[in-house]
Amino acid sequence: FPPGTGYVGLPIPLEILGQLFSVAEASKNETGGGEGIEVLKNEPYEKDGEKGQYTHKIYHLKSKVPGFVKLLAPEGSLVFHEKAWNAYPYCRTSESPWLYHYNEYMKDNFFIKIETWHKPDLGTQENVHKVDNSTWQNVSVVPIDIADRSQVSTADYKPDEDPAKFKSVKTGRGPLGPTWKKELVSKTDCPRMCAYKLVTVKFKWWGLQTKVENFIHEQEKRIFTNFHRQLFCWIDKWVELTMDDIRQMEAETQRELDEMRKKGSVRGTKAADE
Numbered sequence: 001f002p003p004g005t006g007y008v009g010l011p012i013p014l015e016i017l018g019q020l021f022s023v024a025e026a027s028k029n030e031t032g033g034g035e036g037i038e039v040l041k042n043e044p045y046e047k048d049g050e051k052g053q054y055t056h057k058i059y060h061l062k063s064k065v066p067g068f069v070k071l072l073a074p075e076g077s078l079v080f081h082e083k084a085w086n087a088y089p090y091c092r093t094s095e096s097p098w099l100y101h102y103n104e105y106m107k108d109n110f111f112i113k114i115e116t117w118h119k120p121d122l123g124t125q126e127n128v129h130k131v132d133n134s135t136w137q138n139v140s141v142v143p144i145d146i147a148d149r150s151q152v153s154t155a156d157y158k159p160d161e162d163p164a165k166f167k168s169v170k171t172g173r174g175p176l177g178p179t180w181k182k183e184l185v186s187k188t189d190c191p192r193m194c195a196y197k198l199v200t201v202k203f204k205w206w207g208l209q210t211k212v213e214n215f216i217h218e219q220e221k222r223i224f225t226n227f228h229r230q231l232f233c234w235i236d237k238w239v240e241l242t243m244d245d246i247r248q249m250e251a252e253t254q255r256e257l258d259e260m261r262k263k264g265s266v267r268g269t270k271a272a273d274e
Contacts, residue, residue: 052087
């Protein structure tokens with residue numbers, strides 16, 4: 001399936017702390033009632049001169065997939081593994097892209113790859129991932145504006161996670177008006193960051209391939225949009241943290257997720273547009 005690329009501009013520093021904090025918080029928001037995220041490994045890695053953080057997570061997603069998949073999927077098959085190598089600001093590995101999702105039931109017939117470059121700009125670069133020309137011709141480029149209310153579904157919208165309304169007490173950033181990107185161009189002293197994401201999907205199942213692959217691309221855009229809106233609106237929670245604070249928080253989150261999956265009700269994002 002042809003890959004798609006999305007880019008998300010943010011008026012914040014090229015800052016890994018915000019990303020890591022928001023991943024931990026978002027994981028808790030998506031876990032409960034037997035579903036959600038299970039962290040198996042979260043550890044430093046070093047290979048071929050590259051240093052970063054390696055994670056292996058399991059996603060339990062029975063209620064978070066569309067109905068037509070639930071009807072056909074065997075019991076226990078809606079469990080997905082994610083292996084990630086985060087060498088921020090460039091996230092990758094030599095063997096596979098930085099974010100690699102797979103399913104033990106479908107094996108090589110299903111995967112999602114997400115490669116990310118974080119750049120200190122507003123999405124002005126083309127083909128950051130250096131995709132070959134023939135493939136690039138089939139790539140769909142999807143710009144994401146975190147302050148654009150029309151890019152967020154009614155089900156996902158939360159007023160306290162709206163960059164168009166949020167005002168940071170600690171940094172003074174926000175709220176973001178409709179022309180915030182144009183205004184930021186002239187403010188050379190104001191930090192900015194763009195996350196360029198390249199998404200490649202394979203779902204080999206006769207009769208469902210195109211429908212599921214299209215659904216996954218739409219859901220990834222939805223996830224990217226909601227996540228980066230949260231990251232911006234949570235800036236007062238993470239802007240003063242240290243990396244030691246983050247690692248301690250991640251360890252605590254791992255324990256919390258184990259407890260949250262065992263009790264309560266299903267939480268977080270549900271499949272949309274079934």
